[in-house]
Amino acid sequence: MxxxxxxxxxxLVQLFLPTAAAYTCVSRLGELGLVEFRDLNAxxxxxxxxxxxxxxxxxxxxxxxxxxxxEVRRAGLVLPPPEGRLPAPPPRDLLxxxxxxxxxxxxxxxxxxxxxxxxxxxxxxxxxxxVLGQGHGPQLAAAHxxxxxxxxxxxxxxxxPHQDLRVNFxxxxxxxxxxxxxxxxxxxxxxxxxxxxxxxxxxxLEHPVTGEPATWMxxxxxxxxxxxxxxxxxxxxxxxxxxxPFLEQEExxxxxxxxxxxxxxxxxxxxxxxxxxxxQVLGRVLQLLPPGQxxxxxxxxxxxxxxxxxxxxxxxxxxxxxxxxxRDLPALQEALRDSSTEEGVSAVAHRIPCRDMPPTLIRTxxxxxxxxxxxxxxxxxxxxxxxxxxxxxxxxxxxxAVMFGDVGHGLLMFLFALAMVLAENRPAVKAAQxxxxxxxFRGRYLLLLMGLxxxxxxxxxxxxFSRATSIFPSGWSVAAMANQxxxxxxxxxxxxxxxxxxxxxxxxxxxxxxxxxxxxxLAANHLSFLNSFKMKMSVILGVxxxxxxxxxxxxxxxxxxxxxRLLLETLPELTFLxxxxxxxxxxxxxxxxxxxxxxxxxxxxxxxxFINMFLFSHSPTNRPLYPRQEVVQATLVVLALAMVxxxxxxxxxxxxxxxxxxxxxxxxxxxxxxKAGLLxxxxxxxxxxxxxxxxxxGLDDEEEAELxxxxxxxxxxxxxxxxxxxxxxxxxxxxxxxxxxxxxxxLSEVLWAMVMSIGLxxxxxxxxxxxxxxxIFAAFAVMTVAILLVMEGLSAFxxxxxxxxxxxxxxxxxxxxxxxxxxxxxxxxx
Amino acid sequence: xxxxxxxRLIASGARLLLRxxxxxxxxxxxxxxxxLLGPASRLGILRLAMTAHSFALxxxxxxxxxxxxxxxxxxxxxxxxxxxxxxxxxxATAVCCYLFWLIAILAQLNPLFGPQLKNExxxxxxxxxx
Numbered sequence: 001m002x003x004x005x006x007x008x009x010x011x012l013v014q015l016f017l018p019t020a021a022a023y024t025c026v027s028r029l030g031e032l033g034l035v036e037f038r039d040l041n042a043x044x045x046x047x048x049x050x051x052x053x054x055x056x057x058x059x060x061x062x063x064x065x066x067x068x069x070x071e072v073r074r075a076g077l078v079l080p081p082p083e084g085r086l087p088a089p090p091p092r093d094l095l096x097x098x099x100x101x102x103x104x105x106x107x108x109x110x111x112x113x114x115x116x117x118x119x120x121x122x123x124x125x126x127x128x129x130x131v132l133g134q135g136h137g138p139q140l141a142a143a144h145x146x147x148x149x150x151x152x153x154x155x156x157x158x159x160x161p162h163q164d165l166r167v168n169f170x171x172x173x174x175x176x177x178x179x180x181x182x183x184x185x186x187x188x189x190x191x192x193x194x195x196x197x198x199x200x201x202x203x204x205l206e207h208p209v210t211g212e213p214a215t216w217m218x219x220x221x222x223x224x225x226x227x228x229x230x231x232x233x234x235x236x237x238x239x240x241x242x243x244x245p246f247l248e249q250e251e252x253x254x255x256x257x258x259x260x261x262x263x264x265x266x267x268x269x270x271x272x273x274x275x276x277x278x279x280q281v282l283g284r285v286l287q288l289l290p291p292g293q294x295x296x297x298x299x300x301x302x303x304x305x306x307x308x309x310x311x312x313x314x315x316x317x318x319x320x321x322x323x324x325x326x327r328d329l330p331a332l333q334e335a336l337r338d339s340s341t342e343e344g345v346s347a348v349a350h351r352i353p354c355r356d357m358p359p360t361l362i363r364t365x366x367x368x369x370x371x372x373x374x375x376x377x378x379x380x381x382x383x384x385x386x387x388x389x390x391x392x393x394x395x396x397x398x399x400x401a402v403m404f405g406d407v408g409h410g411l412l413m414f415l416f417a418l419a420m421v422l423a424e425n426r427p428a429v430k431a432a433q434x435x436x437x438x439x440x441f442r443g444r445y446l447l448l449l450m451g452l453x454x455x456x457x458x459x460x461x462x463x464x465f466s467r468a469t470s471i472f473p474s475g476w477s478v479a480a481m482a483n484q485x486x487x488x489x490x491x492x493x494x495x496x497x498x499x500x501x502x503x504x505x506x507x508x509x510x511x512x513x514x515x516x517x518x519x520x521x522l523a524a525n526h527l528s529f530l531n532s533f534k535m536k537m538s539v540i541l542g543v544x545x546x547x548x549x550x551x552x553x554x555x556x557x558x559x560x561x562x563x564x565r566l567l568l569e570t571l572p573e574l575t576f577l578x579x580x581x582x583x584x585x586x587x588x589x590x591x592x593x594x595x596x597x598x599x600x601x602x603x604x605x606x607x608x609x610f611i612n613m614f615l616f617s618h619s620p621t622n623r624p625l626y627p628r629q630e631v632v633q634a635t636l637v638v639l640a641l642a643m644v645x646x647x648x649x650x651x652x653x654x655x656x657x658x659x660x661x662x663x664x665x666x667x668x669x670x671x672x673x674x675k676a677g678l679l680x681x682x683x684x685x686x687x688x689x690x691x692x693x694x695x696x697x698g699l700d701d702e703e704e705a706e707l708x709x710x711x712x713x714x715x716x717x718x719x720x721x722x723x724x725x726x727x728x729x730x731x732x733x734x735x736x737x738x739x740x741x742x743x744x745x746x747l748s749e750v751l752w753a754m755v756m757s758i759g760l761x762x763x764x765x766x767x768x769x770x771x772x773x774x775x776i777f778a779a780f781a782v783m784t785v786a787i788l789l790v791m792e793g794l795s796a797f798x799x800x801x802x803x804x805x806x807x808x809x810x811x812x813x814x815x816x817x818x819x820x821x822x823x824x825x826x827x828x829x830x
Numbered sequence: 831x832x833x834x835x836x837x838r839l840i841a842s843g844a845r846l847l848l849r850x851x852x853x854x855x856x857x858x859x860x861x862x863x864x865x866l867l868g869p870a871s872r873l874g875i876l877r878l879a880m881t882a883h884s885f886a887l888x889x890x891x892x893x894x895x896x897x898x899x900x901x902x903x904x905x906x907x908x909x910x911x912x913x914x915x916x917x918x919x920x921x922a923t924a925v926c927c928y929l930f931w932l933i934a935i936l937a938q939l940n941p942l943f944g945p946q947l948k949n950e951x952x953x954x955x956x957x958x959x960x
Binding site: 003004005365368390391393394395398402456457460472473474475476477478479481482487489492493495496497498499500501502507508509510511512513514515516517519520522523524525526528529532533536537540541544589592593594595596597600603 | 882883884885887888911912914915918919922923926927929930931933934935936937938939940941942943944945946947948949951952953955956957959
């Protein structure tokens with residue numbers, strides 16, 4: 001059998017890495033992804049390990065990388081993906097990378113700072129220019145009446161002797177939403193002594209930091225009096241207004257404006273230069289960053305792995321322990337040899353025995369990966385126990401299809417999966433980020449098989465979008481029944497429903513050769529027939545599936561050297577299961593074969609027989625199926641019940657009997673060992689901790705596992721109760737196959753009857769019917785996909801999964817292992 | 831060579847099963863008769879051949895078909911790393927699909943009651959299916 005039957009052999013390997021070559025070797029191992037390192041320094045905290053300084057440096061570099069990445073993102077650029085093979089750089093290169101990165105980061109910070117300052121300055125200049133350029137007409141005109149003009153001073157105070165009052169100005173800009181408040185406050189505080197004029201700037205100015213356009217309100221306050229001036233300044237300060245010097249003379253103002261414009265032009269040139277330099281720096285960052293990130297990531301991973309090795313000072317080398325598949329041992333040794341000969345030393349690896357349970361490794365390709373995935377989702381198998389995945393490849397889609405069976409829906413699912421499979425190598429498809437799509441895409445082979453089997457079961461159920469097809473002529477003849485019973489037209493008009501009787505000759509012509517007869521889809525009592533058929537089908541499939549599970553347990557017992565369990569567990573389990581529920585299956589098939597319509601009125605009821613079998617009672621109205629049925633049933637029940645104590649006590653007694661001499665010796669020997677004070681370690685491993693995995697996976701007879709009798713008996717009692725009660729409940733659980741297929745069929749039929757059927761019957765004229773059918777078909781299609789494909793599909797998927805995880809796997813699978821997760825950089829290389 | 835032992839057992843079991851079934855075939859569908867001629871034939875309208883369905887023929891055909899896939903197929907799988915998985919898949923498919931088909935046909939072998947039809951359906955089908 002291929003490598004999926006059970007886990008590959010995984011061995012514990014001890015690596016001797018000379019200090020000079022340790023980094024290169026581990027880096028090479030990371031590229032290959034062969035081994036999983038065991039942490040030999042588990043008792044040491046992260047800060048006390050040997051290479052913590054290097055790890056710290058890598059982390060600081062990563063922080064700088066993050067800063068650079070953020071800057072790149074802020075500038076609106078996209079980092080190109082790293083190209084080519086980028087192995088972890090040697091330690092001496094780390095300094096160079098660090099220097100370069102630091103320099104770039106510093107430059108970037110400086111340039112950014114300069115740019116900010118320049119922009120703020122430019123903003124001020126622009127604001128000043130705008131304030132000066134804004135015309136506040138009447139006030140300025142009035143300001144010219146210093147007494148030299150002949151016009152009547154508008155600002156003449158009604159009092160009189162105020163001729164040499166000088167009008168002063170405060171000009172500035174304020175944000176528009178603060179302007180009304182400012183105006184009000186000025187009015188209240190300095191009423192009568194100032195005139196304030198607010199104008200909004202037509203052109204919005206760019207905000208220096210965010211770059212968004214913002215409008216400003218400029219104001220010109222003309223006032224007289226020193227104290228008023230102070231008050232006004234305090235108020236404008238409070239409102240965070242930008243205040244600029246406002247010269248009285250028009251020419252002076254114009255000169256100032258010209259100067260401002262010149263300054264801002266120069267500033268803009270400088271700003272342009274700065275931004276050009278910034279883009280240069282960013283260009284260098286784009287070049288350095290992607291490969292640098294990958295390299296530093298790998299380096300950090302290598303140092304973290306090296307931190308897990310223990311240091312042997314006498315031999316000046318690092319000792320590492322790793323799990324490695326036996327098949328990969330030659331490749332491992334070759335890799336170590338290659339990477340260490342460059343330094344002139346040699347690294348070696350050799351296998352050591354180990355008591356701990358190794359991790360499980362099952363190699364899969366892209367087809368089998370999804371099936372192994374759904375098995376692993378329940379629990380990764382214990383080391384070298386039988387893997388249910390190869391059987392799941394077929395039984396899971398099959399049980400799904402039993403619950404989903406419809407040709408049309410199956411075909412849609414199959415085509416969807418086929419499209420995904422055929423497009424699986426396209427880069428656009430692989431790079432899609434949508435999680436829901438990724439879920440469907442990863443299960444494309446699963447969907448393919450599910451669709452294929454659904455088409456098959458759809459043909460057997462004779463359902464295509466809930467319509468039956470007559471591939472072969474039906475086995476029921478309505479004409480024969482009508483002729484023989486004298487069903488004239490008048491008779492038919494009087495009776496709304498009539499039943500075909502298989503006892504009448506010529507009515508039933510034989511079983512439909514492939515699937516369910518199409519006449520049943522026309523019948524009003526089709527559920528009576530289908531329910532009986534599907535329930536019996538579910539029980540038969542369930543018993544076969546569970547018996548297969550028990551048989552798979554045989555391989556486990558043989559492999560782990562527990563042949564006594566074959567006789568003491570598998571045989572009683574099979575007898576119990578098949579004696580009771582296998583017999584039920586036999587009754588079902590017997591009744592199908594031997595009870596015909598002629599005796600339909602007196603047909604025996606299997607259910608009553610089965611109940612009476614357990615109660616040892618007898619129903620007089622229920623005829624026996626075959627002679628001596630009661631004797632057979634009584635024997636089977638007694639046999640099955642007799643198997644329970646065998647199951648309960650067989651294995652514990654056997655184990656206790658086998659270990660009794662050992663236990664006695666151990667009790668005596670323990671006293672001597674305590675005196676000597678030396679415990680000989682069963683492990684050659686440097687790491688003295690042995691992880692506490694299930695002792696039931698014990699390898700040979702010298703299990704140091706303390707055989708506590710109560711524990712063994714308890715364990716076996718639980719197993720017996722679980723199995724016996726589970727037989728009953730699990731068989732009933734398989735009836736969900738019937739329930740879900742019924743639900744799917746009914747939903748499908750309702751959708752057809754309520755949507756398509758009405759649509760097709762709406763009008764007799766082809767033109768009208770064609771137009772009306774378009775939206776009706778659209779509704780039908782949308783509901784088919786949403787309700788029947790997605791919802792029912794998910795539902796059937798879930799139930800098929802449950803049947804596998806619970807009813808099938810609890811007969812032989814423990815799922816208490818852990819996966820081999822090799823030390824690899826592969827995740828960062830994409 | 832390992833596969834031959836169990837294959838022989840399976841083959842002999844299949845032969846036993848066929849013997850049992852053929853013993854029942856004599857009593858098979860209880861109403862095997864030549865079709866009655868309906869009124870449509872008098873009018874000379876072409877009608878579907880209402881032949882009685884035999885039980886033996888589908889059983890032989892499908893048993894052979896799935897038997898070929900499940901028992902003979904594994905011999906032709908090329909050697910490679912996936913040989914074991916492909917053989918498992920072939921055998922499991924054959925067993926599941928054959929069992930499912932067999933259950934469907936056995937359930938209809940001796941029906942204890944017939945379909946209950948509406949009078950419109952009877953009126954229409956009576957002439958359509960003859």
